[in-house]
Amino acid sequence: MAPVRFRVNGKPLSVDADPSTPLLWVLRDHLGMTGTKFGCGIAQCGACTVHLNGDAVRSCQVPLESIADASVTTIEALATNGGAHLQQLWAELNVPQCGYCQAGMLMAAADLLKKTPKPTDEDIDGAMTNICRCGTYPRVRAAIHRAAEKAA
Amino acid sequence: MKGLLMQQDGAAGDLPLDRRRFLVSAAVVGGGMALGIGRGGAATGAGGKPVTGPWGPDAAQGSEFSPWIEIAPDDIVTIRVPQPEIGNGAMTQAAMTVTEELECDWAKVRVAFASIQRNHIEKGVYNVGFQGFFGGHSTEPDRMAHVLQLGASARERLKAAAAARWSVPVADISVKNSVLTHAGSGRTLRYGEVATEAARIVLPAEPARKPRSEWRLIGKSSPSKLNIPDIAHGRATYGIDVKLPGMVHAALMQSPVQGGKLKSHKPEAVLKMPGVRAVIVLDPAKTRGVPAGTKQAATFGFGDCQVQSAVAVIADHYWQARTALEALPVEWDAGSGAQWTDSAKIYAAASELRGKDGARTVKKAGDVATATGKRVVEGDYGTPYCENAMMEPLNATVLVTADGAEAWVPTQDQQQAYWTVIDETGLSPEKVKVHQTFVGGGFGRRTQADDVRMAVAIAKEFPGKPVKTIWTREETFRQGRYRTPITTQYKAVLDDATGLPQMIMGDVAYVGTRPSFMLPLGFSDQPYFNSGIIPNVRLTSANLPITILNGAWRAPCYNSHAFNLETFIDECAVAAGIDPLDYRLKLLAKWDKAWSDTLRVAAEKAGWGAKLPKGEGLGIAISCWPVANMHNNGSVIATVARVSVSQQGELRVRQVDVAFDCGSVANADAVRAQVEGGTMYGLNACLNEEMTVKDGAMVEGNFDEYPMMHMADAPVLNVHFEALSGHERMAIIGEAPTGPIQPAVGNAIFAATGKRLRRTPFRTQDLSWS
Ligand code: FES
């Protein structure tokens, strides 16, 4: 198979690997971008969440062959894609514990706020299905509400 | 050609190997504005000649005041911390402690991981206090005193250096926010400007530390964790993120039945697959052992940290290794573990041992046979195998060469990891380096270094290249060191007049490969059995040793005992016709007031006593970790849960109120976060968690089979500080909340439905009512 060309964080690039390789491992292993995390590999945990053509997706479920010409945004570029205020709130509210799930949480939260600038608790429950084993859910919820207030 | 073709290189490229990339930056207190990231290259702000040592890459960029503290010309204070950052803020706490005495500018404080190899070479410079490298206890009193002293000493040396520069008495110099000021002239110097001279000064006597009453940071301020900006920008390096030149990747499969052996495999079937470099067989017989004449100092020993029979595939990329491993024909000899055809058989065999000959008496008071009373309460309680399920799957990266080994590990205890590498390779300690990374959750799973052991065993067979071994989620789940299953048969005879137990008998059975995880905490150490309130007590414990490996699971054993005991006590209260809160207050009347205070605060905040409609209920429970039979010890936690259960049996935990007494707190928000996290961890355990066994192997492999609560399931969670006693201890707080939440929810379900749940998880039980 020919190399697959796509953009990551605005940069055009091309990767030659097995077409079934999940985007998660393309990012982490072939491109050396390890901010996106491996948690389960089966779309359960959301640790691997990135934005694909502007929408949050679980990158462990996206094979390389499906992303020709696509545009991918990862946690490494969230700050320059409208997420800086969220990242700052994450520190202010001391949201992460171990932090491993938080890249995925932030990518999911940024997607939610883009589509629903004033989310209700139900909106948050519906959009934020990422798993956090450290139990940061109350703080993630608080930070999303705070971000919405600040943006208003 | 397979590989990477990059048109433009932005994100890729190997990071420097320098440990300094693990440095994390401080956030401005209050403002929350992130400062710069770690100090990348050697050129950054380093004016003075770095002090170097045998630990090489750990060498300082500034002037070392002690192995713990370094100050650079640009005022950056780097504090090297032996404990890892596993999410509890241990490193940030160490930085706060130093800052308290050093009077440096918090925005200029960085933390870095201390080197275990340096600790070895310099004879324990970091190993201060109880389990110096263990990820738990950041406010351990001996370590705190030591670090405060180092901060005070560095401050006085800075003052002495400034005094010498200005030829003025030291007494005329004051310090604040990394600035030295001369009282008479108003002249100032920054710490960085005199650090080189100051680091050389030897004080005639160590300065006195501030009295506790003058602390301005510890207990007063709640800075958020220093590594959060790096986490939030995807820059924090966890073990799984380590990148080294020439690194290859390994996928691992251990005998599905623990204790089984590899029977056969066909490496030729996969060796020609893309990227595959080698197929490796792992065998415990290949462990070389600590070199003769060297005394090993592994924190927990090696009993729970042996090579398991396994195969691994090494490939250029992880996905290639994993794909090839899945295609590898393998046959296993299950061994004796296959006799455990299902979980029920295990628990039945264990329960059979309770109270029988072989069982050990762990507590005895009075004579249980003398108790008289009309009301007898009896029940059989238990919790199953559970998996730690930290979000970062197990992994480690190891380079073994002819004359050395280096490991990059997300461990909860560098010292355990270090000695494990030495033991597996047979190299002398001087030739081994361990690099701590950030840890994507531990919960006990990363204490024993069995993960490090396996990764070293693989890398040893592929010398000269760094090998990163990543467990799949399924391998992580099915090769756990599980929560010890505990069942308890309790019996009480209640006094006819008071309703309190005249006697309690409790017979425990553990299922444990090794006795190291048969802890009586939350059981025989509870005040009920030690304050004299119950005249006749007999508690025993027995163990069923089997092939399935158990280990530390957040507050080991306590997390089960708390469920079993506090569910039983609730049943006693109901049988006595006494409110469960009042009943516990009566039972704790002869013990520290703090226990009763936590109960009262949690109950009051939760609206205890309100009349609720059927289908809604409040439940309460209390416990203390660790060691509850000493006064003013550990963290006492009282939890009240409010649940609703539909007639169809759908359970919803609506609100949880937690009150606690850990003595005093160093960083209130860090404590709050740990109470939240520990409570959520216990909540998920009682609602959802069970690893089941089939023919000796674990069944559940991923989160689709082992459910985790999501945001939508999380209750309102209130943490209350009003019960804090103010006792001087700053007790360990991450574990204790994991206990009481489980019986609190179970007791609330009883209050709501009349159904008494004596086993977890509740998810699998019928809660419907009419
Ligand atoms: S790793 Fe993709 S959802 Fe868990």
Ligand code: FES
């Ligand atoms: S912060 Fe540790 S898993 Fe979410």
